[in-house]
Amino acid sequence: MMSVTDVATRADEGPAAEVKRQEIDEVTVRFAGDSGDGVQLTGGRFTEATALAGNDLATFPDFPAEIRAPVGTTFGVSAFQIHFGARRIYTPGDAPDVLVVFNPAALKVNLPDLVKGGLVILDSGTFNKRNLAKAGFDQDPREDGSLDGYRVLEIDITAQTHNAVEGLGITNKEAGRCKNFWTLGFVYWLYGRDRAATVDWINGKFGQKRPEIAAANIAALNAGHAAAETAELGADISAVHVSPAPLEQGLYRNITGAEALSIGLVAGAQLADLPMKFCSYPITPASSLLHELAKLKSFGVTTFQAEDEIAAVCAAIGASYAGGLGVTSSSGPGIALKTEAIGLAIGVELPLVIVNAQRAGPSTGMPTKTEQSDLYQSVFGRNADAPLIVLAARSPADCFDTAIEAVKLSTKYMVPVILLSDGFIANASEPWQVPDFNDYAPFPVKFRDDPEGFQPFGRNADTLARPWAKPGTPGLEHRIGGIERAEDSGNISYEPENHERMTKIRAQKVLNAAQDIPDQIVDSGPPTGKIAFVSWGSTYGSISSGVKRALADGLEASHIHLRHIWPLPRNLGDLLSGFERVIVPEMNNGQLVTLLRSEYAIDAEPLTQITGRPFKADRIYRLIKDAS
């Protein structure tokens, strides 16, 4: 697969000499260090430079819950993995080929994941007795054979960085914090990356307030780049070239889930012709959505940081009641707190979009680790019969369309929609072919304004949605509330038959939303056959990758990926009945599998992984191979 060819460095890289670069198809690189080392930032810049070079990519930021854990400890290690290639990339990579570590603790935590023969780049300046002890090394791993079988590049990055920024008028501590950019410069050279976008970014970030910090970081970046260019790297370490991926023609950008979700919600609100009130309470990993939307005030978004999760959902409901698009967001534990209020929104039949960036649980669980274990909570997790619509995004970019669909269904059916994302989707990024917003058909909300024959709980015959009549409309004054409402009038009703009818109507209304859901397609593989993998959410990339690999090897399997968790697509039952085996891979203890078994009375099999880490494509591939 690997071939060595001569590839000239790109003209925009400056006056570098011709470099012999090894041409490779794909590679996975992981940066790891203390949570204060700027690892996530390094990963973010490398991602941008890689995207601009035209590779397809997927990333996996993996950081500890502690903001600044004690320096040098294993539990303070933060990591960022990027998988990029000259072909389509669906996952952040099963195992890194290259590991860049800023200290011994990062080596300790991450070395077991590195592929055999992989490259370790380490900052030898941090490999002192104290740091080795803090990382739990009895002996220096560089000397006791721990690194046998790997290619190792030892550089005193700490010292090199200090040299590079000397005389730029920053403190010793500030100089130390430039080492991530030195490292980035070094790695940029290895992969032939252009530094221009990163320099722009540094200037944008620090140029105004701390020009000396900007200058130091740029000096470190350039010094690292120059060091790599002039270093004798050794026979087994070479500069690399990864050709642009054969992506569909068009305009691309790199996007995280939080960004795509924020723009999608804003776009949805605009298509619905509604002002958005985004009411939230900080929680990992959902807060990034609040941060993104707080920057979009000019799009008519109002963000409200409430006093707690309950107030957040309640303010969103109040906003919807008054004729806006109420949106709230949280992660599983916060969604649990919002549950009673979600029941109110279901009962009074108001639109509400609830974003759940899932994380490992129960309770506090593992806040920064990803899991898709809130499917039960979303579909079933409320008191009484309280149905709503549940959608799940499959990747960072997919959040855009999913958000628009959530807004559309919620306003059309006057019912809350839960949009499931997770910690992985929220933080990870991928290149995205930017859509033309003009291609999206508007779905403007029509508020009721005619008092003639107005019934607050009268219904549209097709959808069963009730009219949306907002305060301020003359002649439509009415009262709604959490006590069961009489059909049509909405007045308080304890009549037994009315409650039964209203319960059935609320359930049917949600099922009717399936009219607006496209038929389920088979993502890859034949439409009937031996094995179908049915997945949802962020496992899309791994499952898709594993199945595609198997298909390429002539094995037989199919992949079906659901966005619509409830109601399920109308044809799904028929589709699944065409397969001998239905396997449901999930990052939980088996939730969608239960739903499918109960809905279709089929013998769907669970395939679970509950480690807080994404599925590996290889696991799916091997499973198909073993079954063949």
Added chain:
Amino acid sequence: MNVAPDPKNFTAKDFTTDQEVRWCPGCGDYAILKAVRATLADIGTPPEDVVFVSGIGCAARFPYYISSYGFHTIHGRAPAIATGVKLQNPDLDVWVVGGDGDMLSIGGNHTMHALRRNVDLNILLFNNEIYGLTKGQYSPTSRVGTRSPSTPDGSVDRPLSALEFALGAGARFVARSIDTAQKHLPGVLKRAHAHKGASIVEIFQNCIVYNDGVFDHFTEKKSAADTQLHVEHGEPLLFGKDKEKGIRFNPQSFSLEVVTVGEGGAALSDIVVHDETNKMLAQMLAAFQPPDFPVVIGVLYCDPDLEYVSEVTKQTEAEKEKAGPADINALLRKGNTWTV
């Protein structure tokens, strides 16, 4: 506040629904309902621009009886939902109605933050010092020793003072009245409505079934003059049948004291003159408790400050002005892009 283009003379009937009122006969809520309807007619905001939001409890049934827009929500959350209503449409007159359990116990956090943020809401706190709808358990405002189904040997925890709490939370309008005070209550309600920002009115409300007569010691007609102190901005703090008693500041103890005014007593010039904008005075007055002090009735504190939604709106408008039209395509293409 909204002013109807063609001011119509509203009557209480214009704010009355066809729903049968379902409070216990003799409940103090009837009197409050009457006063509120009269106040709404007097204020003259058209019913379509008025919203009543309530939580859970006897008091929370209120919206069903006012023919404006109404939202009967869930326990304790009315201030949070009302905040959302106001965020979406600041032009609405939004009233929040709840009892002591609703707004000081399960929903205490939301009451605190609505007041702190200074959202333009009119919060009516019906304080009957008991849980009515759940059948008579003691509440966060019940006095020590209250016997109830959940405290058969008498409650041991000390009660919360609603207005001291409100002032501590940063409320800029704090007032008090009594359910049966049909002359006094509408005036206070009107002041609360006129205040731009969060206003809270504590209304002592008699629960005829579970806590009957709990306020008798200062509401009984024959002794009210001696046990109630009605405050008015700029007027001396006098009470008693012949205004023969007053409140004087004692600089030695840094406290207020009750004195007799006139011959042999304190001079009128020694009596504290009520200043609605003096928060420290308001805090001392809010803490007055019988039998040593009269219960203070009226507007204890009114000192307007920046209102939350107006400030939020200003930021949004400024950003809109700076950025120009909301172009989603431009937003999608912001930052680094490349062409394949």
